[in-house]
Amino acid sequence: MKQKFHYATVTEAIEQLHKQGYTLDFNLKEDKLVVDNKSYPVDEFEIADLYRYEGASDPGDEATVYALVSKSGLKGILVSGYGISSDPESAEVLKHLHYKYQQAQL
Numbered sequence: 001m002k003q004k005f006h007y008a009t010v011t012e013a014i015e016q017l018h019k020q021g022y023t024l025d026f027n028l029k030e031d032k033l034v035v036d037n038k039s040y041p042v043d044e045f046e047i048a049d050l051y052r053y054e055g056a057s058d059p060g061d062e063a064t065v066y067a068l069v070s071k072s073g074l075k076g077i078l079v080s081g082y083g084i085s086s087d088p089e090s091a092e093v094l095k096h097l098h099y100k101y102q103q104a105q106l
Contacts, residue, residue, distance in 0.1 A: 006051070007051060009053070010051075010053055010063055010065055010079065013051045013065045014065060014077055014079070017049075017065070017067050017077050018077075020067075020075075021075050022048075022067050022068075022075045022076055022077050023075065023076065024036075024074060024075065024076025024077070025076060025077055026068065026076045026077065026078040027078070028042075028078060028080065028090050028093060028094075030093075031043075031093050033045060033068070033076070033078065035076060040070065040074070042093050042096070042097065043096070044070045044071055044072070045068045045069065045070050045071075045074075045097070046068070046069060046070075046097070046100055046101065046104065047066055047067065047068060047097050047098070047100070047101035048067040048068065048069045048075075049066075049067040050064055050065065050066050050067065050101070051064065051065040052064045052065075053065070062081060063079055063080065063081050064079070064080050064081075064094075065077060065078075065079050066078040066079070066080065066097070068097075080094060
């Protein structure tokens, strides 16, 4: 069984994932992951792990931290808002990644 870690905050999750080699900080633009003026097709990546955070008093604090790995070995982090913080295009791309992640867990 894969050991899971749960971090208290988004910041702590990011710091620990950086220590585990997830050094790229991705942004999502349309159906691409973007970092340092380079873009990568989302379908080349899989979710290695994810951490979801809900704001206790502010729905704007809701976020998911994704640890992503590509087929070629690139490792990075994507932080995405959800609920009222998400946009429809990003949500659709993330649904696809979630589906692949759930299928790998079976």
